[in-house]
Amino acid sequence: MLNSHALEMPSSYLFSEIGKRVSAFQEKHEADGPRIIRMGIGDVTRPLPGACVEAMRKAADEQADAATFQGYPPGEGYDFLRGAIAEHEYKRRGVNIPADDIFVSDGAKSDSANIQELFDNDCVVGVTDPVYPVYVDSNAWSGRLGSYSGGQWERLVTFPCTRENGYVASPPDGHVDLLYLCFPNNPTGTAATAKQLREWVDYANKHGAVIVYDAAYRAYIANPDIPRTIYEIDGAKDCAIEICSFSKSAGFTGVRCSWTVVPRELRRGGASLRALWTRRQATKFNGVPYIVQRAAEAVYSPDGRRQCAETIAYYMRNALKVRQALTDAGIEATGGENAPYVWMRCPNGMDSWSFFDYLLKEARVVGTPGSGFGACGAGYFRLTAFGSSEDTDEAMKRIALL
């Protein structure tokens, strides 16, 4: 009677296992040494931009008056926000995305989990390895990946991202229908070049595949030659859905707002994916709070843009410090230049969980074991730049002493 695919899914133990090990360590050693510094989870720590707070206060006041009260939001988002996104995220970068191809939502996680509902269950799904687990789990839940055994899904194609290919896979030789890419990448922190993205767009258009492009970390791209949106690549509107987020660009992890572009050009078997997504959202979603959409709009005000840029610069100073400290310590590391994540090779051939325990015990620093993101993450470790500047300095000082 219950969903057998869901019941068959292996427990996602990554963050709960981290929590357990940290708690156990704390219980034993809380009192006898320096405090634990957390560089594991991808949550932000800096306060919301003042412009967004101001917009929320104003929107709250509007809700207090019948004349300005806002009820059900439009399912696809208010025009004021869709227009601001079209202008600032696309048009100002030379990319034309009509505002009504932009769908406002409550989070990149929701959209990247829900997007598979547009596809038939016999589609072949491909993901990079290592990977953000939501792409895999949402497809497994629907039964699109077959059975799970020996640590693998029967019908899942993976594209290994390794030090040999610079952590950016090339398209496969075989056929895939639905593929997920995330750049700048979580967890490796690598950004894809225009040439690399072009290979994927060409592959998708040749195979009739659809790319789900997760660009949640695009605001961290520093190199002007790296595409900030997949639509900078010719032909991408014919094959790609792009998912973006205010979580990391404006500190909205607790505010919940994101957007997804489903271009009107994107059709398969004569049907429009944009029409199907519109229908999906109208059936299962009732829109994003008015107050949240006003906060998101304020991200694009002059003050909001300046404040967001300052916060991103703050985190990126952390990222560069982490990358530099690891390199200075003779540890191989990538990322941290165009992304808030640094992906390091565990020293002395340690596996990911051994290094986790070692780092917790010896430096009292918590990171994320790379093996939690897929087979190719084995022997790797992720550190994030979202902590305070002081914590980051202190953690790197401790690591240098190891």
Add this chain to the structure above:
Amino acid sequence: MLNSHALEMPSSYLFSEIGKRVSAFQEKHEADGPRIIRMGIGDVTRPLPGACVEAMRKAADEQADAATFQGYPPGEGYDFLRGAIAEHEYKRRGVNIPADDIFVSDGAKSDSANIQELFDNDCVVGVTDPVYPVYVDSNAWSGRLGSYSGGQWERLVTFPCTRENGYVASPPDGHVDLLYLCFPNNPTGTAATAKQLREWVDYANKHGAVIVYDAAYRAYIANPDIPRTIYEIDGAKDCAIEICSFSKSAGFTGVRCSWTVVPRELRRGGASLRALWTRRQATKFNGVPYIVQRAAEAVYSPDGRRQCAETIAYYMRNALKVRQALTDAGIEATGGENAPYVWMRCPNGMDSWSFFDYLLKEARVVGTPGSGFGACGAGYFRLTAFGSSEDTDEAMKRIALL
């Protein structure tokens, strides 16, 4: 390649068809008569309770300071809100629901659409007729209802709610696995008695079925003998999931907050539905904004409770006026006593859409054709109480003159 079940779904034209007819009428007759009064859509119009606005302003300020900043919310909701719901919505009514069986979400629509993901695709689904379309469409999208032809889904069981059974169906003779009930009902405005609900709970426990109980309108129940939650019925924790909402109880249609109870007692085939829903939400959802959850918590403050009660009383005065005016005009009508909807029989044997056109033309009042909610809605019409008191009076005056 695309979801063939979704592509096969008939267009949901109800509210867009209403919009089209109203626009066409306006274009022709805008200038030559009184303004149009809308009593069709279920959105509220009164401002948010002051206590909720105050809580939102305070929460916005907290987001502006690193010391009080809130990032990712807990996926199931903050303890402060789950605890307040457990206390005020259940314990004070003599029902014990542990706070951690309560899952906070962004809307009753999302949850009632997503809950079917817990079930296998061969489950037999049953709904009342007339029905809130989301229950049907979400199951159709997943392919659980088979093919659509002749206006019917191959594998959907319907329970007719007619004047003969007082718009509350009894359980069927045959077997159903997953069934949806909504009381007070949208669209008919009927509330189910304890005796009626007990029949359904007994049926579900006998058949191993699961009831999804949509109680979004429970705050409108005036009769103290009518259950406000299905858990007032013995045995309901073994078979029922309850979905509730702040949308209509506190005017949160534009704020977006709801909750769903999945009792720990509810198991099928040895598996816990609560564990499966926890997993579903952890995989596909990232929680409700901090500021929204603080606003919802304020619903239960002394001021919030008083303000919500005032607004509900305001709408219920409208509802009673509508019901009375129709009765005085010799029109058969139900609902409006324990629900914000009045369900009327179209006079003179008119069909739902003919009456829609007639009412629009002759009274300039917009309602919702009952046939849009299912075959049993044919010849019926829904009016809502969510307008202003002045508009409701004016609309009823016009109807009386027809």
